Amino acid sequence: MSKEIVVSGIRSTGHLHLGNYFGAIQNYVKMQDAYNCFFFVADYHALTTHPDPKELRANVFRVLAENIASGLDPEKVALYAQSDVPETNELYLLLNMLAYVGELEKVPTFKDKLRQHPDNVNAGLLTYPVLMAADILLHKGAKVPVGKDQEQHLEMARNFAHRFNTRYNEEFFPEPQVFRFSDETVKIMSLDGIGKMSKSENVNATIFLSDADDVIRKKMMKAKTDQGPTEPNSVMPDYIQNLFVLLNTVSTPEVNATFRDSFNNCSIRYGDMKKQLAEDMVTFITPIREKAFELQQDHDALRKIMKEGAEKARASASKTIEGARKLVGVNYY
Numbered sequence: 001m002s003k004e005i006v007v008s009g010i011r012s013t014g015h016l017h018l019g020n021y022f023g024a025i026q027n028y029v030k031m032q033d034a035y036n037c038f039f040f041v042a043d044y045h046a047l048t049t050h051p052d053p054k055e056l057r058a059n060v061f062r063v064l065a066e067n068i069a070s071g072l073d074p075e076k077v078a079l080y081a082q083s084d085v086p087e088t089n090e091l092y093l094l095l096n097m098l099a100y101v102g103e104l105e106k107v108p109t110f111k112d113k114l115r116q117h118p119d120n121v122n123a124g125l126l127t128y129p130v131l132m133a134a135d136i137l138l139h140k141g142a143k144v145p146v147g148k149d150q151e152q153h154l155e156m157a158r159n160f161a162h163r164f165n166t167r168y169n170e171e172f173f174p175e176p177q178v179f180r181f182s183d184e185t186v187k188i189m190s191l192d193g194i195g196k197m198s199k200s201e202n203v204n205a206t207i208f209l210s211d212a213d214d215v216i217r218k219k220m221m222k223a224k225t226d227q228g229p230t231e232p233n234s235v236m237p238d239y240i241q242n243l244f245v246l247l248n249t250v251s252t253p254e255v256n257a258t259f260r261d262s263f264n265n266c267s268i269r270y271g272d273m274k275k276q277l278a279e280d281m282v283t284f285i286t287p288i289r290e291k292a293f294e295l296q297q298d299h300d301a302l303r304k305i306m307k308e309g310a311e312k313a314r315a316s317a318s319k320t321i322e323g324a325r326k327l328v329g330v331n332y333y
């Protein structure tokens, strides 16, 4: 039986952080054997908000290196840069004919950008979900491992697929579904307790895969806490819950249980918990950081990997484009 097709992308807008790792990359690594995977660096998507050419290039190489250092094997998956697959642009154009301006204007991520950067509301931002749908449908992707923040975009990709199929009267595109390994979507909050950890928000409250040991320790120790619970079995504030989420990911179950018990019986000392978490985090990140650093010393090797990835992606993409052109009626020879 042929393997199911999986597609996902990460924007090259900065250094990768724990949210990207636990929300996305960890799942990519777990999927690479059982599925036919297309993973890419979304450099065009990055252009909507981060247009500096020098930074963009450096970010693309770093994101690639950090993905490989986290365990992605370019022999098993197609690992490439979005802009190396020009078929994406053609499908993006065709899907734009099916996307309504009204629905694009209602997308929460677009409204956020409108609020945050009223001086840079470019059309690329408005059609961001169309480009994302093109990335996925280009390979007839069935499953898309992404964090919770991308669910709305996925729903739009399903709508565009459905609309295309209906208009051209053929089940051409599957409707792609969000994929995750457990019922819970992982969301890593920022260590200041405000919003999610993110590449471009508060960098002091975000732990990056490239952070040095001392930087990790310093950031962890500054994570938001409070006086501690005064009633047994209290409800955890979300910023404390977040520390437990992190403990769960990098520390042993015993350590986790010990701190959970001490929270429940009100004896918890957050300083001790953060110290332990910092050390476990350092142990977790150090090998990834070192490997990513090593990979980034050899851009030629990374270029070779992304070129081979793009070839795999284009082989799949050209088939889809040929079929789509035929259905749309723009094939004359």
Ligand code: ADP
Residues within 6 Å of the ligand: 009, 010, 011, 012, 013, 018, 019, 020, 021, 022, 023, 024, 145, 146, 147, 148, 149, 150, 186, 187, 188, 189, 196, 197, 198, 199, 200
């Ligand atoms: P960022 O918001 O940092 O720019 P991206 O938008 O490039 O990150 O997201 C890349 C992937 O990482 C997506 O699948 C997204 O859902 C996931 N992701 C990003 N931030 C977090 C977070 N704080 N917690 C969980 N997953 C996240």
Ligand code: TRP
Residues within 6 Å of the ligand: 007, 008, 009, 010, 011, 042, 045, 131, 132, 135, 136, 144, 145, 146, 150, 153
């Ligand atoms: N929009 C996604 C994000 O901000 C990145 C992305 C672009 C993506 N194209 C995609 C994710 C296709 C999954 C599939 O995180």
